[in-house]
Amino acid sequence: MTYEPQEDSFLLLKHIKNNITSKDKVLDMGTGSGILAREASKFSKQVTAIDIDNKIIKELSEKRGNQEMRFIQSNLFSNVEDRFNVILFNPPYLPSKEIQHIDLDGGKNGTEIMERFLKNARAHLESKGKIFLLCSSLNKDIEKIFTKYNYNFRKIDETSSFFEKLFVYELK
Secondary structure (H helix, E strand, C coil), rough: CCCCCCCCHHHHHHCCCCCCCCEEEEEEEECCCCCCHHHHHCCCEEEEEEEEEEEHHHHHHHHCCCCEEEEEEECCCCCCCCCEEEEECCCCCCCCCCCCCCCCCEEHHCCCHHHHHHHHHHHHEEEEEEEEEEECCCCHHHHHHHCCCCCCCEEEEEEEEECCCCEEEEEE
16 A cells, blocks of 8 residues: 655645756655655656655556656666756655664664665756655754765745644755
């Protein structure tokens, strides 16, 4: 069963319309429910949705309808060779001692998965490409991590929930 979209997915979703053009090649990393990939496919015909869970990839591929999207099973960039203009990522970001739930647990400080992503994302990002990344106030020192991997960044949105703040960052 695919991941059920929550407020984090909807926060990132609202930035797709104004940041994706018909010329963009788009990657939805960790697609989960597929909500971000489906929205991106309204603006670009070059959308790739990736998830570590092969069952999710199979389910979303069968449900795609008329939408022209590619679906790839991959642990982050392990099965990805292409470069993209836009990468969307709503990662698992909850701090956890060990990753037991791949859709929620982000490892130590909730940033272990994000750091693995950021370390390899540049090799798959076009020179003027952008990453739209969702983070939480539970993720300590997130902006230091962006700097560690040499990304320029700006916070473009935030919202509060009952126990955390959610942020969308644009990275270049």
